[in-house]
Amino acid sequence: MGSVAVDSPPAAFEKPYKTENEDEESPIEEVRLTVPTTDDPTQSVWTFRMWVLGLLSCILLSFLNQFFSYRKSPLIITQITVQVATLPLGRIMAAVLPTTKFGLKLPGCTSRKFSLNPGPFNMKEHVLITIFANAGAAFGNGSAYAVGIVNIIKAFYGRNISFVAAWLLIITTQVLGYGWAGLLRKYVVEPSHMWWPNTLVQISLFRALHAKDDDDQDPNSDSKKRMSRSKFFVIVLACSFGYYLLPGYFFQTLQSISWVCWAFPKSVTAHQLGSGFTGMGLGAFSLDWATTASFLFSPLISPFFAIVNVFLGYMLIMYLIIPISYWGLNVYNAKNFPIYSSDLFTGDGQLYNITKIVNTKFEIDYGEYAKQGKVNLSTFFALTYGFGFATIASTLTHVGLFYGKEIYHRYKASAKGKVDVHTRLMRNYKDIPSWWFYVLLTVTLLISLALTIFMKDDIQMPFWGLIFAAAVAFFFTLPISIITATTNQTPGLNIITEYAMGLIYPGKPIANVCFKTYGYMSMTQAISFLSDFKLGHYMKIPPRSMFLVQFLGTIIAGTVNLSVAWYLLSNIDQICHPDPKSNSPWTCPNDRVFFDASVIWGLVGPKRIFGSLGNYGALNWFFLGGLMGPVAVWLCHKAFPNVSWIPLINLPVLLGATAYMPPAAAVNYNSWILVGTIFNFFVFRYRKMWWKRYNYILSAALDAGVAFMAVLLYFSTGLEDINVHWWGTDNPQHCDLAECPTAKGIQIEGCPVF
Numbered sequence: 001m002g003s004v005a006v007d008s009p010p011a012a013f014e015k016p017y018k019t020e021n022e023d024e025e026s027p028i029e030e031v032r033l034t035v036p037t038t039d040d041p042t043q044s045v046w047t048f049r050m051w052v053l054g055l056l057s058c059i060l061l062s063f064l065n066q067f068f069s070y071r072k073s074p075l076i077i078t079q080i081t082v083q084v085a086t087l088p089l090g091r092i093m094a095a096v097l098p099t100t101k102f103g104l105k106l107p108g109c110t111s112r113k114f115s116l117n118p119g120p121f122n123m124k125e126h127v128l129i130t131i132f133a134n135a136g137a138a139f140g141n142g143s144a145y146a147v148g149i150v151n152i153i154k155a156f157y158g159r160n161i162s163f164v165a166a167w168l169l170i171i172t173t174q175v176l177g178y179g180w181a182g183l184l185r186k187y188v189v190e191p192s193h194m195w196w197p198n199t200l201v202q203i204s205l206f207r208a209l210h211a212k213d214d215d216d217q218d219p220n221s222d223s224k225k226r227m228s229r230s231k232f233f234v235i236v237l238a239c240s241f242g243y244y245l246l247p248g249y250f251f252q253t254l255q256s257i258s259w260v261c262w263a264f265p266k267s268v269t270a271h272q273l274g275s276g277f278t279g280m281g282l283g284a285f286s287l288d289w290a291t292t293a294s295f296l297f298s299p300l301i302s303p304f305f306a307i308v309n310v311f312l313g314y315m316l317i318m319y320l321i322i323p324i325s326y327w328g329l330n331v332y333n334a335k336n337f338p339i340y341s342s343d344l345f346t347g348d349g350q351l352y353n354i355t356k357i358v359n360t361k362f363e364i365d366y367g368e369y370a371k372q373g374k375v376n377l378s379t380f381f382a383l384t385y386g387f388g389f390a391t392i393a394s395t396l397t398h399v400g401l402f403y404g405k406e407i408y409h410r411y412k413a414s415a416k417g418k419v420d421v422h423t424r425l426m427r428n429y430k431d432i433p434s435w436w437f438y439v440l441l442t443v444t445l446l447i448s449l450a451l452t453i454f455m456k457d458d459i460q461m462p463f464w465g466l467i468f469a470a471a472v473a474f475f476f477t478l479p480i481s482i483i484t485a486t487t488n489q490t491p492g493l494n495i496i497t498e499y500a501m502g503l504i505y506p507g508k509p510i511a512n513v514c515f516k517t518y519g520y521m522s523m524t525q526a527i528s529f530l531s532d533f534k535l536g537h538y539m540k541i542p543p544r545s546m547f548l549v550q551f552l553g554t555i556i557a558g559t560v561n562l563s564v565a566w567y568l569l570s571n572i573d574q575i576c577h578p579d580p581k582s583n584s585p586w587t588c589p590n591d592r593v594f595f596d597a598s599v600i601w602g603l604v605g606p607k608r609i610f611g612s613l614g615n616y617g618a619l620n621w622f623f624l625g626g627l628m629g630p631v632a633v634w635l636c637h638k639a640f641p642n643v644s645w646i647p648l649i650n651l652p653v654l655l656g657a658t659a660y661m662p663p664a665a666a667v668n669y670n671s672w673i674l675v676g677t678i679f680n681f682f683v684f685r686y687r688k689m690w691w692k693r694y695n696y697i698l699s700a701a702l703d704a705g706v707a708f709m710a711v712l713l714y715f716s717t718g719l720e721d722i723n724v725h726w727w728g729t730d731n732p733q734h735c736d737l738a739e740c741p742t743a744k745g746i747q748i749e750g751c752p753v754f
């Protein structure tokens with residue numbers, strides 16, 4: 001995410017506490033333009049308002065994001081929604097709560113006084129509430145990653161895991177990285193050259209929300225005052241809430257308007273081309289915000305340059321490479337399978353019966369595996385893994401070649417100990433003792449070890465697997481957080497961890513996903529923890545308050561996530577496996593891909609998929625292609641330094657454009673790109689003041705309206721299975737033939753035989 005520059009600090013920042021040396025401003029221009037260089041240490045942050053709104057936001061986001069994660073369009077409600085919605089609520093509380101001070105006397109302590117309403121609702125309270133909420137959104141992931149393990153055990157493998165083991169698994173994987181992240185703060189948070197670009201968007205929004213309404217008036221317009229942000233938010237929320245009745249219940253065809261399928265109702269090729277959910281989505285679009293904002297998050301908060309990169313990569317892969325691979329070259333017997341599917345198949349195009357190759361020990365049954373034969377993937381799914389390999393490799397060389405010198409110089413500069421105004425101002429607050437993090441790390445590791453030793457039947461992973469995963473995550477946290485802090489790119493460890501464990505410990509699916517979660521998520525959580533700490537650093541939030549809010553928010557969010565998951569898995573019939581004719585929204589797209597990964601990397605193992613015993617060994621060459629691609633771009637840049645567009649070729653972004661596919665579908669990308677272009681190019685360019693004032697508000701209100709109506713529909717119609725039957729609901733997409741193979745002699749129920 002890019003930064004939004006602010007020309008001058010709004011009046012809300014004109015505080016008496018300023019730096020003693022103006023020359024100590026940040027060396028990063030974007031930071032100087034965006035982050036205030038003043039502070040008021042007397043502002044209250046540990047307030048009743050912060051606790052009420054923070055806890056409520058954390059619980060609500062945890063509930064909603066976990067609830068939506070099982071649905072066909074798993075809308076993720078981010079902290080920006082809370083950032084917008086809690087401002088008027090905080091101001092209302094400041095207006096109505098009593099200002100009376102109450103005395104508090106504890107044994108052995110001096111008397112302290114506190115008030116439910118210590119003064120106007122301030123920005124520091126608002127920042128802490130948002131960070132609380134961010135824990136509820138699992139730092140942008142929607143819900144705790146380890147809940148996926150519970151989902152695949154119960155819903156896909158049909159086995160059991162105890163609630164206690166599941167809770168410990170979720171909490172330890174979410175918290176483990178906090179221990180070493182706290183110890184790394186002095187390397188990647190305090191130094192001014194570690195600037196974390198993604199935090200600047202939030203800071204810009206905080207400043208815009210807390211600025212006076214008059215400050216945002218367009219100087220070229222008339223003097224009439226525009227609609228307030230609060231009023232605009234309420235109106236859009238109400239409209240979004242009411243409108244979602246149509247795509248969410250009465251007229252589900254609006255989720256994907258695949259008109260090519262309608263024009264050619266009996267053509268398999270037309271359905272493959274036109275289907276928004278199970279095809280290439282040619283011409284498909286959506287009039288449903290949940291579909292538009294699924295997987296890729298809200299298009300309104302993504303900068304236009306990022307949308308362009310995704311668009312170019314998406315077009316290259318979806319409309320050039322995939323058609324050539326499927327219709328032209330028939331790569332990996334592509335025509336034996338659907339053109340777009342995340343399912344696993346036998347060689348003759350039938351769905352692979354995974355349960356048959358799992359024995360009573362929850363391990364692979366090689367005899368049954370031999371009977372069904374090798375696991376096959378749709379060409380799109382297989383190439384997705386190939387591009388994933390290339391993305392990881394290209395990120396390393398791209399960052400090294402284009403940013404390596406900059407990272408080195410910034411790290412070298414930060415190591416000299418020179419502080420900027422923000423670090424100097426933060427020294428007014430008590431720092432967090434190192435022993436807090438040592439204790440947290442030790443306790444979490446001991447609990448995790450106990451989980452692997454005494455509850456091994458639930459998670460399969462041996463104790464050495466935990467130690468190995470933690471060592472991998474710890475080793476990569478510092479270099480990857482430096483990369484993130486300076487380039488805004490975060491290489492992931494998910495494929496690397498599952499590949500490594502699959503080679504070392506094959507045949508055990510849950511051990512593989514647990515290893516991946518401890519290795520990948522503990523590093524990801526550590527980096528998210530550090531990113532939020534940098535936000536608090538810029539906004540001058542007391543470090544101890546930051547830590548406690550993050551830690552408590554993570555515990556609460558993980559508990560709510562698991563509770564919601566446990567309830568839905570126990571009370572919704574055929575969850576994750578609904579009858580296609582029922583049009584049930586409970587399809588679990590993310591968990592299906594997570595399950596497939598557990599089969600590919602854990603149960604069957606990479607040797608039998610991407611190795612000598614599998615069909616897809618050639619995809620390993622994508623690692624080499626990814627490594628060498630940025631080298632070619634860099635050499636071209638050196639050879640033609642005056643050509644300005646060459647260094648703009650970002651191969652990690654281009655190759656990773658379709659990283660969310662599957663489970664994301666073409667219609668998600670089409671709608672996301674279209675809406676993002678309209679608002680972040682045309683509206684931003686031609687109605688900049690409107691964009692500045694309302695763009696983020698619009699995004700938050702649309703998210704909130706859809707979320708509340710979806711929950712209402714579930715409790716009012718879903719529990720009783722009350723449905724509406726007509727053309728717009730009985731077969732919403734009208735693209736049934738998109739899932740058919742086109743090879744000669746392959747016979748699938750409901751599909752023509754070629």
